[in-house]
Amino acid sequence: MPEVSGFVADGFEPVRAAFEANFRDHGDLGAGVCVYRDGAPVVDLVGGVTAHGSDDLYSADHLQMVFSTTKGAAAICAHLLAERGQLHLDAPVASHWPEFAANGKADIPVSWLLCHKSGLVDVDRPLTLDDALDWDRVTAALAAAPPIWEPGTQHGYHAVTYGWLVGEIVRRVSGRTLGRFFADEIAGPLGLEFWIGLPDEQIPRVVDLVPPGPPPGVHFGSPDDPQPGMIEMLQLLMGPDSLIARALTAPGGAFASETVWNEPAVWQAEIPAANGITNAGSLARMYAATVGEVDGVRLLSPATVARAIEPQTEGADAVLIFEIPFGLGFMRDAPFAKFGSPTAFGHYGAGGSVGFADHEAGIGFGYVMNKMDLGIAGDPRTSALIDALYGCL
Numbered sequence: 001m002p003e004v005s006g007f008v009a010d011g012f013e014p015v016r017a018a019f020e021a022n023f024r025d026h027g028d029l030g031a032g033v034c035v036y037r038d039g040a041p042v043v044d045l046v047g048g049v050t051a052h053g054s055d056d057l058y059s060a061d062h063l064q065m066v067f068s069t070t071k072g073a074a075a076i077c078a079h080l081l082a083e084r085g086q087l088h089l090d091a092p093v094a095s096h097w098p099e100f101a102a103n104g105k106a107d108i109p110v111s112w113l114l115c116h117k118s119g120l121v122d123v124d125r126p127l128t129l130d131d132a133l134d135w136d137r138v139t140a141a142l143a144a145a146p147p148i149w150e151p152g153t154q155h156g157y158h159a160v161t162y163g164w165l166v167g168e169i170v171r172r173v174s175g176r177t178l179g180r181f182f183a184d185e186i187a188g189p190l191g192l193e194f195w196i197g198l199p200d201e202q203i204p205r206v207v208d209l210v211p212p213g214p215p216p217g218v219h220f221g222s223p224d225d226p227q228p229g230m231i232e233m234l235q236l237l238m239g240p241d242s243l244i245a246r247a248l249t250a251p252g253g254a255f256a257s258e259t260v261w262n263e264p265a266v267w268q269a270e271i272p273a274a275n276g277i278t279n280a281g282s283l284a285r286m287y288a289a290t291v292g293e294v295d296g297v298r299l300l301s302p303a304t305v306a307r308a309i310e311p312q313t314e315g316a317d318a319v320l321i322f323e324i325p326f327g328l329g330f331m332r333d334a335p336f337a338k339f340g341s342p343t344a345f346g347h348y349g350a351g352g353s354v355g356f357a358d359h360e361a362g363i364g365f366g367y368v369m370n371k372m373d374l375g376i377a378g379d380p381r382t383s384a385l386i387d388a389l390y391g392c393l
Helices: 013-025 070-083 098-104 110-114 135-144 161-174 178-190 200-205 230-238 243-249 258-262 264-268 280-291 302-309 380-392
Strands: 004-008 030-037 040-048 063-065 344-348 354-358 363-369
Touching: 004 013, 013 030, 013 040, 013 380, 030 280, 030 380, 040 280, 070 110, 070 161, 070 178, 070 280, 070 302, 070 344, 098 135, 110 161, 135 161, 161 178, 178 280, 200 264, 258 264, 280 354, 280 363, 302 344, 363 380
Parallel strands: none
Antiparallel strands: 004 040, 030 040, 030 363, 344 354, 354 363
16 A cells, blocks of 8 residues: 555544545555645645656655646636726626737637637647747737637637636736736735746656556557557547547647646646646645635635636537536536535546535645546546545535
8 A cells, every 4th residue: 555644634534545545446646635624724645656666755745737727726816806806707808908809709708718618729720839838929829810619609628728818818907927926816825835837946846747548448559559648549539630639739739749748848838727736735725715714815705706606608518528517717516527516616637636615615625646547527536535525524
């Protein structure tokens, strides 16, 4: 059994048992889980190792990239500006970002960026990785691009472009990049170890992600051949030009290779849909502060939370195919995005990470891991932890 360290408060021992069982039963390699209740931590655990065959223990000092779990942090930035009266979510994007009006996008409201209705899951030109790491090049390409569908007529997961779309609104309104705004207004006041744009000195703390294997019983080529990564598997299963393949490799195919996500240059850029780097404790603390005070800091008022989590979508997602209900920037509880309660909201990240809050239960939750599972929103590890947590309440 891999070594697990940390603490659980009385009454939350089943969460520790589920966390330990994840290493035995569900293939966890290195991971952390943290739960806040009513503004204080009640679970804070880490366990496992940093890589297959390594003796380097996964510890509280390690950091992990959390893919789309980052989207929740970006959404909090937008809602904080809205609460201050600086950003009106029903106003046209072009009122803040005039260039965005090109190609029939003049009437798209800010809210449609947050709930994936704008039709900008990709740009209309190929881009290189160097292009994708240049904020101005990507936002210029998005401003110029035509929507893939008529905005507002359907929703489809803007897997990577979401971050530049919401981030450019934050930049235009606040005068700061989203990463800087997040550091100043959220991470700093709460003392989070959470970066969107990683500083040089933090690079040695980051643990590389281990890509998922194929689904049980599925082999591409010989079982002895190297197996494709998540994006390659989706392209093989659903077609290289499918919306999900385009969305996950956007902008313009720049992220077609999953190996780039383990490169420090990608960690250091600002990609607010996908490259947040943090730990479970900071995720849980951030979400706890959206629904209550944490050491005197509360991020969002109850009225702002109510607006943010009101469902904006229904039915199958045009990109993901299955249904995940979205509020304004947050996933809501559903079979394909399980949070444990209809009152919970948050965001999953590709491979398994998740952060969420439950305003009725007073919960902030975070889970990070280095071994990815073949899922966009959750897997048996997160389900087991969430079931155990709600069984304790």
